[in-house]
Amino acid sequence: MAGWTTHDGLAAALPQANVDTDQIIPARFMSASRKEGYGDYLFADLREGNDAFPLDRHAGISVLVAGPNFGCGSSREAAVYALIDAGIHVVVAESFAEIFAGNAVNNGLLPARTAEAGAILEALGTETAKVRVDLETRRFLVDDREYGFELSEIWRRKLVNGWDDIDLTLSRTEAIAAYRDARRGQAPWIWPKTAPS
Amino acid sequence: MSRTLLDKLWDAHEVAFDEENGSLLWVDRHLVHEGSHHAFAKLAERDLPVFAPELTFGVADHYAPTRGRASIADPAIAQMLERLERNTERYGIRLFGLRDPRQGIVHVIGPEQGLTLPGLLVNCGDSHTSTHGAFGALAFGIGATQVAHVLATQTIWQARPKSMRIRIDGMLGPGVTAKDIALHWIAKLGTDGATGHAVEYAGSTVRDLSMEGRMTLCNLSIEGGARFGIVAPDDRTIAYLKGRPFAPDGDDWDRACVAWRELVTDEAARFDREVRIDAADIAPTVTWGTTPEQALPITSTIPDPGTFDGGRARAAREALDYMGLTPGQRLEDIAVDQVFLGSCTNARIEDLRAAAAILKGRSARVPGVVSPGSMLVRAEAEREGLDRIFVEAGLEWVASGCSMCVGMNGDVVAPGKRCASTTNRNFRGRQGKGARTHLMSPVMVAAAAVTGRLTDARALMMEQS
Ligand code: SF4
Numbered sequence: 001m002a003g004w005t006t007h008d009g010l011a012a013a014l015p016q017a018n019v020d021t022d023q024i025i026p027a028r029f030m031s032a033s034r035k036e037g038y039g040d041y042l043f044a045d046l047r048e049g050n051d052a053f054p055l056d057r058h059a060g061i062s063v064l065v066a067g068p069n070f071g072c073g074s075s076r077e078a079a080v081y082a083l084i085d086a087g088i089h090v091v092v093a094e095s096f097a098e099i100f101a102g103n104a105v106n107n108g109l110l111p112a113r114t115a116e117a118g119a120i121l122e123a124l125g126t127e128t129a130k131v132r133v134d135l136e137t138r139r140f141l142v143d144d145r146e147y148g149f150e151l152s153e154i155w156r157r158k159l160v161n162g163w164d165d166i167d168l169t170l171s172r173t174e175a176i177a178a179y180r181d182a183r184r185g186q187a188p189w190i191w192p193k194t195a196p197s
Numbered sequence: 198m199s200r201t202l203l204d205k206l207w208d209a210h211e212v213a214f215d216e217e218n219g220s221l222l223w224v225d226r227h228l229v230h231e232g233s234h235h236a237f238a239k240l241a242e243r244d245l246p247v248f249a250p251e252l253t254f255g256v257a258d259h260y261a262p263t264r265g266r267a268s269i270a271d272p273a274i275a276q277m278l279e280r281l282e283r284n285t286e287r288y289g290i291r292l293f294g295l296r297d298p299r300q301g302i303v304h305v306i307g308p309e310q311g312l313t314l315p316g317l318l319v320n321c322g323d324s325h326t327s328t329h330g331a332f333g334a335l336a337f338g339i340g341a342t343q344v345a346h347v348l349a350t351q352t353i354w355q356a357r358p359k360s361m362r363i364r365i366d367g368m369l370g371p372g373v374t375a376k377d378i379a380l381h382w383i384a385k386l387g388t389d390g391a392t393g394h395a396v397e398y399a400g401s402t403v404r405d406l407s408m409e410g411r412m413t414l415c416n417l418s419i420e421g422g423a424r425f426g427i428v429a430p431d432d433r434t435i436a437y438l439k440g441r442p443f444a445p446d447g448d449d450w451d452r453a454c455v456a457w458r459e460l461v462t463d464e465a466a467r468f469d470r471e472v473r474i475d476a477a478d479i480a481p482t483v484t485w486g487t488t489p490e491q492a493l494p495i496t497s498t499i500p501d502p503g504t505f506d507g508g509r510a511r512a513a514r515e516a517l518d519y520m521g522l523t524p525g526q527r528l529e530d531i532a533v534d535q536v537f538l539g540s541c542t543n544a545r546i547e548d549l550r551a552a553a554a555i556l557k558g559r560s561a562r563v564p565g566v567v568s569p570g571s572m573l574v575r576a577e578a579e580r581e582g583l584d585r586i587f588v589e590a591g592l593e594w595v596a597s598g599c600s601m602c603v604g605m606n607g608d609v610v611a612p613g614k615r616c617a618s619t620t621n622r623n624f625r626g627r628q629g630k631g632a633r634t635h636l637m638s639p640v641m642v643a644a645a646a647v648t649g650r651l652t653d654a655r656a657l658m659m660e661q662s
Contacts, residue, residue, distance in 0.1 A: 015511075016512075016515070017508045017509070017511070017512045018388055018488050018512065020488070020622075020624045020625075022622070022624040022625065022626055022627045023624065023625060023626070026626055026630065027603050027604055027605045027627075028604065028605065030232065030605070031234075031260075031273050031274075031276070031277050031605075033234070033235075033238065034235060034238065045625070045626045045630055045631075067508060067512075068389065068508065069388055069389040069392075069422070072388055072389070072422070072488075073324065073622060073624060074323070074324050074603075075322055075323055075324040075338040075339060075340050076232070076340070077235060077340035077341035077342060078235075078341075080340070095389055095392065097389070097392070097422065098392060098393065098422075098424055099324055099338055099339070099340060099424065102339075102340060102343070103340035103341075103342065103343075106340065106342035106343070107342065118508070152356065153217070154217060154218055154219055154356065157217065165342070165343075165346050165354055166243070166245070166345065166346050166349050166350065168218070168354075169221065169346065169349075169350045169352060169354070170349070170350065172212070172213060172221065173350075175212055175213055176212055176221075176223070176248075176350060176351065176352055179212040179223055180223070180249070180351070183223065187316075187452075187453070187456060188449060189314075189445035189449035189450070189452060189453045190225050190314070190316075190317065191251060191252070192251070192252075192312065192443040193443065193446075
């Protein structure tokens with residue numbers, strides 16, 4: 001995964017609270033492999049027969065501004081794949097469901113949390129606005145207004161470096177093996193018997 | 198220093214900690230299912246082995262057909278199941294596959310097989326992994342990238358959540374269940390009410406719940422925003438686990454029990470947040486909207502969205518529009534088209550017994566499906582004759598899987614149809630495109646089946662006694 005520090009794009013508003021993962025990608029599309037691409041499934045049911053849906057009204061949207069508790073529901077990472085494959089780099093909301101936010105960061109998508117999301121939603125209305133997002137300063141510009149967003153240092157570094165946790169962790173294999181051996185010594189019962197009938 | 202149960206579980210699993218990355222936690226049980234295919238693909242791409250296949254277990258549930266298993270008609274579903282078989286075989290992971298008599302929903306069979314134990318860290322690529330917290334385990338759902346990480350390293354990076362205690366005291370009224378406790382607190386605090394927190398459930402009401410009830414309660418924690426729901430283990434936990442196939446035995450069992458008894462929050466420990474609920478305030482609860490927080494006692498009427506504040510008012514209006522309901526309508530006047538009794542939330546044996554008690558000698562006015570939480574639950578129910586009660590009432594008795602909880606296996610509610618359901622999410626389209634879902638407990642679903650509308654199960658219970 002490639003890291004990034006700034007993003008210039010176009011924002012549109014999805015003024016809905018609790019946008020859940022079943023809306024972001026309905027379950028029936030989730031058997032596709034990643035290579036096949038998930039972009040076409042993004043908000044599939046909300047968009048069907050609805051030309052006024054923000055992403056269909058405008059082309060080239062890469063920043064989605066939404067209501068609070070975005071991404072609640074399932075742990076399906078496909079929700080993040082669908083957003084990314086449809087060209088979204090940043091979702092701005094007052095709050096995010098935790099699993100979704102973690103999945104987003106693991107795939108390079110920024111969940112930008114700001115108390116001002118409601119105001120931005122209102123300012124956008126049904127229009128679009130140019131946006132510049134900066135991970136270093138944790139600020140973004142919508143047209144010419146500046147806002148701050150919250151992002152933990154851990155997540156910021158992951159996005160900037162495009163880090164893959166697996167590499168980070170594999171460098172600690174020795175510590176992990178030592179932990180495993182100690183745990184097995186202390187609590188052998190944690191290891192299931194190999195072949196119960 | 199006084200510690201909460203969360204602290205104890207966390208500290209025991211911390212392999213490493215650094216300011217930059219948070220805690221690296223050891224994973225004792227990793228459960229995978231058909232939906233884990235992305236993670237296996239990531240592993241294969243990098244040619245990495247599974248670090249601890251002996252601690253990893255596979256289950257076919259999300260796409261498991263509930264009928265006609267001998268020949269699966271849908272090639273996409275057959276492919277998902279084959280992929281899981283291939284991946285688990287390739288990495289030496291034990292699989293409870295479609296033909297295994299122990300097959301069932303991952304969060305039902307973990308505890309049932311004794312794979313879920315107090316003090317463990319349990320991960321699964323499913324948000325309702327919080328279910329296993331009912332045993333005093335640190336259990337949470339993860340996404341595909343993290344599943345790949347756990348497969349490769351048997352660890353997971355996490356930031357320690359804040360601690361929250363929901364204390365429920367007093368006796369639950371008749372017909373009031375763990376499902377109602379959960380819907381009650383979620384309605385009160387909102388679907389993001391516990392975001393960022395691990396919830397420990399405490400109080401006399403929780404102590405009095407069966408393990409099945411505690412699992413239902415912990416299962417639904419995620420619907421209130423909490424990734425973790427925990428109940429401290431006690432005699433009931435230990436009695437449930439004794440003799441389970443994968444649970445320890447002999448000396449190991451004795452040692453384990455000693456360790457498990459330590460898993461309590463210290464008297465003087467402080468929580469970041471405390472919520473108290475009086476059990477007497479909880480009524481049989483049903484959802485009327487499209488998020489679990491849009492829930493009310495069955496005796497209520499549909500609220501006027503105008504009475505909510507800004508964002509919630511809009512959400513309520515949209516929900517009522519989708520659900521085809523109008524403010525002022527009595528919940529009990531809402532007719533349903535069908536019922537579903539199933540899912541990892543409410544399809545354990547106790548749930549089936551409770552529903553059967555209502556349906557016994559009665560017939561259902563609307564069609565419905567009963568999908569037990571596991572094939573072993575199914576077998577037990579058949580031994581007890583519960584299947585005959587369901588079938589004689591006119592409901593369909595099918596095999597175990599996630600089924601209409603998520604609709605991946607093709608079991609769906611048709612567009613515009615209204616379903617009284619024991620599942621966990623009333624999201625738009627969750628049970629199928631355009632489906633309208635009302636969440637409630639198994640007794641309430643049984644009551645809705647009998648009358649063909651949302652119904653206060655207590656009335657039917659009175660008639661019986
Ligand atoms: S029954 Fe529903 S919630 Fe439970 S594991 Fe299956 S899909 Fe997830």
